[in-house]
Amino acid sequence: GETIYNLAFDFGASSGRMILSKYQDGKIELEELHRFPNDPVRIGKNFYWDTFRLYHEMKVGLKKAAAKKLPIQSLAIDTWGVDYGLIDKDGNLIGNPVNYRDDRTIGVLEEIGKLVPLDELYAKTGIQFMNFNTLFQLYADKKMRPDIYEKAVRLLFMPELFGYFLTGKMYNEYTFASTGQLLDAKKRDWDYDIIERCGIKKEFFGELTKPGTVIGDLLPEVVEETGLSGVKVIAVGSHDTASAVAATPFADKNAAFLSCGTWSLLGMELDEPVLTKESFEYNYTNEGGVEGKIRFLKNINGLWIMQNLRKNWCEFEAQVSFPDIIKASKEAKRKDFIINPNDPRFTAPYNMMKEVIGYCEEHGQGTPEGLGEIAMAIYNGLTQEYGTTVKNLEVITGKTIPCMNIVGGGIQDQLLCQLTANAIGKKVVTGPVEGSVLGNVIMQLKAMGEIATLEEGRDIVRRSFEQNEYLPE
Ligand code: LFR
Numbered sequence: 001g002e003t004i005y006n007l008a009f010d011f012g013a014s015s016g017r018m019i020l021s022k023y024q025d026g027k028i029e030l031e032e033l034h035r036f037p038n039d040p041v042r043i044g045k046n047f048y049w050d051t052f053r054l055y056h057e058m059k060v061g062l063k064k065a066a067a068k069k070l071p072i073q074s075l076a077i078d079t080w081g082v083d084y085g086l087i088d089k090d091g092n093l094i095g096n097p098v099n100y101r102d103d104r105t106i107g108v109l110e111e112i113g114k115l116v117p118l119d120e121l122y123a124k125t126g127i128q129f130m131n132f133n134t135l136f137q138l139y140a141d142k143k144m145r146p147d148i149y150e151k152a153v154r155l156l157f158m159p160e161l162f163g164y165f166l167t168g169k170m171y172n173e174y175t176f177a178s179t180g181q182l183l184d185a186k187k188r189d190w191d192y193d194i195i196e197r198c199g200i201k202k203e204f205f206g207e208l209t210k211p212g213t214v215i216g217d218l219l220p221e222v223v224e225e226t227g228l229s230g231v232k233v234i235a236v237g238s239h240d241t242a243s244a245v246a247a248t249p250f251a252d253k254n255a256a257f258l259s260c261g262t263w264s265l266l267g268m269e270l271d272e273p274v275l276t277k278e279s280f281e282y283n284y285t286n287e288g289g290v291e292g293k294i295r296f297l298k299n300i301n302g303l304w305i306m307q308n309l310r311k312n313w314c315e316f317e318a319q320v321s322f323p324d325i326i327k328a329s330k331e332a333k334r335k336d337f338i339i340n341p342n343d344p345r346f347t348a349p350y351n352m353m354k355e356v357i358g359y360c361e362e363h364g365q366g367t368p369e370g371l372g373e374i375a376m377a378i379y380n381g382l383t384q385e386y387g388t389t390v391k392n393l394e395v396i397t398g399k400t401i402p403c404m405n406i407v408g409g410g411i412q413d414q415l416l417c418q419l420t421a422n423a424i425g426k427k428v429v430t431g432p433v434e435g436s437v438l439g440n441v442i443m444q445l446k447a448m449g450e451i452a453t454l455e456e457g458r459d460i461v462r463r464s465f466e467q468n469e470y471l472p473e
């Protein structure tokens with residue numbers, strides 16, 4: 001049959017990609033056309049995204065796509081959560097978007113707690129308390145960059161900001177907006193009461209767009225510059241995790257999911273949010289999913305720790321790859337070191353190696369020697385946390401979880417997958433690697449009328465990509 005071509009832009013915390021999807025005879029094939037670094041920039045005390053460079057790279061990608069001379073139907077963008085740009089009354093981006101690892105929000109939670117009791121804030125928004133939630137960032141902006149804050153009239157989350165640069169259209173998409181702690185989880189719309197009581201400007205927020213909506217065409221300037229024409233821009237589940245869950249080929253209706261990359265997002269897809277005292281106390285989050293679903297999950301630090309260990313090891317010790325790290329871990333003499341991955345010291349350290357060693361020493365474990373023992377401390381810390389998180393998911397939801405699906409780059413690490421199966425004591429099914437990209441594509445196909453339902457999209461994923469199984473040892 002006919003081949004349908006779509007482009008997915010997927011931005012992670014350290015790189016961005018533009019992937020060409022080819023959908024034919026019920027199967028999808030992916031081809032990476034452009035990959036570029038996403039290097040955040042420290043300026044003084046602050047930590048920013050290099051927004052214009054990222055947009056520049058998107059256009060480099062579009063030029064490559066144009067050179068293929070294919071009838072590309074549409075494109076869509078997904079990125080990491082919570083971050084945004086502020087727009088002034090003339091439609092200009094003002095103030096550079098700040099990276100969520102910036103520490104200007106430290107202490108904001110306590111201040112917000114005086115305005116809205118935190119249990120109430122949770123009962124309405126259903127969002128896990130994390131320093132970087134958009135609500136807290138906006139509160140910090142108002143204090144720390146008041147001029148920008150006052151002049152701003154509109155907020156666009158990162159995928160929407162790039163979408164605006166491409167189309168000239170402003171919109172806010174539901175799944176991404178949900179990560180900000182600004183929505184009423186039940187109504188699935190802005191919670192203006194919370195927004196007002198926290199002193200945030202209501203006018204920042206526009207009507208919410210559902211994932212799977214056609215936004216419009218590329219601006220004539222973009223068409224001219226890139227040579228790409230006739231492509232619709234679509235709002236998908238533009239939070240990368242929403243897209244990853246959208247593409248998860250669940251092995252069972254009560255299966256848990258783990259989106260495994262820089263972050264570990266572990267949870268279940270539910271029809272309604274869980275806003276109980278219990279889920280507040282366990283600090284689980286109810287993020288918005290595609291098709292009105294709720295992504296009930298826990299946000300756990302992830303391969304970020306391993307990625308930075310590798311980076312620092314290359315800088316200070318010797319060149320190593322991820323397979324080298326896995327090999328060293330298997331050969332480690334002591335395999336019992338363990339960190340708590342959620343300790344704030346692992347959020348944005350200058351040297352991850354030192355941080356892991358320091359943690360083990362300060363917790364009476366002795367000193368991990370060499371790459372393998374340091375990496376084992378990370379593996380054990382992550383997988384033990386996965387075990388606890390699955391157990392508590394069962395407690396909170398009252399459901400018995402038979403198995404867990406893992407998607408994302410982390411599944412290429414077989415040691416991690418096996419240790420995960422061991423730690424949760426349940427079967428693990430892995431695949432696909434490209435979770436976010438595929439969720440992005442599926443929702444484009446739905447918006448363009450090529451498929452009718454999310455489940456149809458998940459069936460395409462099942463047919464197109466290999467899955468592996470790990471049983472607990
Ligand atoms: C994963 C992710 C998480 C979000 C974190 C920060 O890439 O989007 O879901 O909590 O990044 O935005």
